[in-house]
Every structure is written in structure tokens, then in C-alpha cells.
Amino acid sequence: MTDEGGPPLPRVTVTHPMTKSASNPRGQVSNVDARTQTPSQASLAYLTILRAQFRLSIRWFCILAVFLVGIALLLLSVESLGTIAFVGIPLAWWMLGALCFPVLGLFALRYVRKVERLERRYLSLTERS
Numbered sequence: 001m002t003d004e005g006g007p008p009l010p011r012v013t014v015t016h017p018m019t020k021s022a023s024n025p026r027g028q029v030s031n032v033d034a035r036t037q038t039p040s041q042a043s044l045a046y047l048t049i050l051r052a053q054f055r056l057s058i059r060w061f062c063i064l065a066v067f068l069v070g071i072a073l074l075l076l077s078v079e080s081l082g083t084i085a086f087v088g089i090p091l092a093w094w095m096l097g098a099l100c101f102p103v104l105g106l107f108a109l110r111y112v113r114k115v116e117r118l119e120r121r122y123l124s125l126t127e128r129s
Helices: 039-077 091-128
Strands: none
Touching: 039 091
């Protein structure tokens, strides 16, 4: 309430600049007020993100399995890859070390980004309700 007895001033959230809510790009507090949300709304949003993460995990597991099985079949089918050597190391080992590990790292980075996107969507669902 103001000093003159007029309408009350709007509430303002004051945060420290190092807190999570202060670094929110939209400038809104990201904490969900549990008092305004019914248990069914919260559990529905939670189940939604669980299903989405499960589907994403299965999809990425299948993609990764196809890639790794493909590399194994390639190494088994082309026998000359085991006999060719570069700097004293067989070409098959080069393929495993120089091809598989960077691709696995890229898979991991992409998966983490997709999961973070799902979590941001979950937070937006819980903030809206």
C-alpha cells in the first residue's frame, strides 16, 4: 500500500544476481509455486516428460546400435581391413579409435541437448499451469 492510501503497488521479486532465477533469460522466476498447482496437473506434466525421455532414449539406443553393428559387420566382411596397417597399427583399430569414439561423443552431446530441451519444455508446462 502506498503512503497516500492509494492502490497497493505491484509485487516485485528481488533476487541476487548469482541465483538461478536472476539468470533466467525471460526474467521470470523459474520456481513453480506448488500451492497454485493441483497434484494431478503436476503429475501429468511429470509423466509427460518421463514418456518423452523414455521414447528419446529408445530412439537413440536404436540409432547407436545400428551404427555399432554396422561398424562390426564392416570389419567382419572386409578382411583386408585387418591386414592393412598405417604407422604399424591395423586399419581396423584406426576405424575403431578414430571413427567410433568421436561419433559416440557427438551422439552423447546431441542426446544431452535433446534431453535439456525436454526439461525446458517440462518447466514451461509446470510454469503455465
